[in-house]
Amino acid sequence: MEYVLHRKSNCKKIKIRVVEGVVQVSAPFTVSKREIDRFVHEQEAWIENQLNKCALSKENDLISLLGNEYKLHYMNKRICYVEGNDLYLYPDKTLIQRFLKQNVKKYIDLRFKFFCEQLNIHDISLQYGFYKSKWGSCTPSKHKICFNVNLIFMPLEFVDAIILHELAHLYHLNHSKDFYSLLCTWMPNYKEIIKKYKKISIPNLY
Template sequence: MEYILHKKSNCKRIKIRVIEGVVCVSAPFTVSKKIIDDFVQEQEAWIKNQLDKNTQSKENDLICLLGNEYRLHYINQKMCYVAGNALYLYPDKTLIQKFLKQNAKKYIDLRFEFFCEQLNIHNISLQYGFYKSKWGSCTPSKHKICFNVNLIFMPLEFVDAIILHELAHLFHFNHSKDFYNLLCTWMPNYKEIVKENKKKQLPKLY
């Protein structure tokens, strides 16, 4: 496997990172090339998994948006839209993010309103962003909940699970036993849904 090697005096052990599809290895000056090669080979499965996450989506790939599959097409017109079973995107990060946010917000707002009505919860403001390590967050003191726009790529039952997860934080701030008892009262199969979708890879559209 090809990789870029950086030997550093302040490096105490071999480290591997995948940055924008490139495998970067850092190692101490005293470590031989053979030992580094063997270490990289041992981590091959992990590296391939990271590389898959960084693979750019291609023409005609199937992309799932809010539970529906669309055939991806990149176009020259400065617009992003869905027509029939096709997803048309102009390859511009800002434009694509705007399209994803508008459509994610439209759906999640409705589901959030539905659950709030069912649970008698009021006066919560919503925000949306693109996050790498969280699906959502809740700040009870500010009556604010944030959702990750990338939820648009996930199954609808998973979106519901995340909405309920953040709503449960209005009653229990941490992930205590009481928190999960409440959450599983609202959605008995919550843990199964999260476990099933935990390793789902998101498409890279830009």
């Protein structure tokens, strides 16, 4: 397996990362190339899994958006839209991100309003962005909650779980026992939902 090797003096052990489809290996100067090759070989299954996550989605791939499956088509017209069971995208990052944001915002805005009415929560502003390591964030002092646009690719019950997760942070800033106690009062099967869907891969559309 091909990889890019970085020798580092402050590196104590061999480390592997996959960044934008490139396998990057960091290793101490004291470790031989043979040892590094052996380590990379042992991690091939994990590496392949990471590379698959980075792979660009292809024509006719099935893409899930807000619980519905669509067949993907790339086209030359500068527009992104859904028609029937088909998803049409112009291969431009800005256009695709705008399309995803507009559509996930419509759904989350409605669900957020519904939960706030049920829980008697008021005056919370919403923001949306693309994040690599979090589904959302809550800043109680600013009455603000942010959601990851990539939630559009997740099942609807998972999206609801994340909305309630961030709302619970209005009462408990950390992930304490009290936090999960409140959250599970609102959604008793919260932990099961998170566990069920946490390994779903986000498609790479651009």
